[in-house]
Amino acid sequence: MHVEVLSALLCLVATAYAGCPLGFHQNRRSCYWFSTIRSSFAEAAGYCRYLESHLAIISNKDEDSFIRGYATRLGEAFNYWLGASDLNMEGRWLWEGQRRMNYTNWNPGQPDNAGGIEHCLELRRDLGNYLWNDYQCQKPSHFICEKERIPYTNSLHANLQQRDSLHANLQQMDSLHANLQQRDSLHANLQQRDSLHANLQQRDSLHGNLQQRDILHGNLQQRDSLHGNLQQRDSLHGNL
Ligand SMILES: [Ca+2]
Numbered sequence: 001m002h003v004e005v006l007s008a009l010l011c012l013v014a015t016a017y018a019g020c021p022l023g024f025h026q027n028r029r030s031c032y033w034f035s036t037i038r039s040s041f042a043e044a045a046g047y048c049r050y051l052e053s054h055l056a057i058i059s060n061k062d063e064d065s066f067i068r069g070y071a072t073r074l075g076e077a078f079n080y081w082l083g084a085s086d087l088n089m090e091g092r093w094l095w096e097g098q099r100r101m102n103y104t105n106w107n108p109g110q111p112d113n114a115g116g117i118e119h120c121l122e123l124r125r126d127l128g129n130y131l132w133n134d135y136q137c138q139k140p141s142h143f144i145c146e147k148e149r150i151p152y153t154n155s156l157h158a159n160l161q162q163r164d165s166l167h168a169n170l171q172q173m174d175s176l177h178a179n180l181q182q183r184d185s186l187h188a189n190l191q192q193r194d195s196l197h198a199n200l201q202q203r204d205s206l207h208g209n210l211q212q213r214d215i216l217h218g219n220l221q222q223r224d225s226l227h228g229n230l231q232q233r234d235s236l237h238g239n240l
């Protein structure tokens with residue numbers, strides 16, 4: 001998940017609430033969040049979990065009417081993921097991979113498992129104002145999260161706990177960010193060390209050259225000295 005998106009989500013729900021978190025819409029015993037972002041089915045499930053909720057489960061006609069009605073009033077999204085799939089077994093649709101569907105409202109002709117690759121439940125605007133369709137799970141789509149409404153008497157305590165929990169998540173994200181910065185800093189130090197090492201090797205190499213020069217210089221002096229000796233010998237020979 002992207003940190004920016006998470007922060008936006010956290011700001012949304014960190015505000016104190018009675019019944020439903022800010023941004024969630026209440027219907028009977030549940031609260032629903034109609035996402036403002038799009039993601040794959042699996043990522044959408046992850047976002048909902050992070051908001052201490054789950055992809056919406058539609059149990060009856062009343063809930064279906066509320067959700068489809070609200071989506072139609074919003075009129076913003078082309079489609080929404082709900083929390084059902086037939087990923088485990090083709091044609092066997094389950095809520096959250098476990099619960100059988102007692103109520104359905106498929107668009108006529110759906111689910112059709114088009115192309116053999118449609119395994120996730122979406123509501124689609126151009127199918128009778130958000131009737132149900134099976135669609136490709138990896139496609140980015142809006143989604144709907146659902147969580148149980150918190151009874152008013154418990155809500156303050158629950159709010160405080162949720163706030164603390166979200167606060168801890170934010171701190172963890174900050175800590176990860178700090179670790180990443182530290183890693184970058186260590187990396188920079190290692191690069192600097194390598195650079196210094198290269199300089200030392202260059203210095204050693206220059207030192208080697210100087211020693212070689214001194215040796216050559218010594219050889220030249222020795223040659224000059226031999227030359228002097230030869231001249232002296234020639235001079236002595238001349239005298240003889
Ligand atoms: Ca399917």
Ligand SMILES: [Ca+2]
Pocket residue numbers: 110111112113114118133134135
């Ligand atoms: Ca389909």
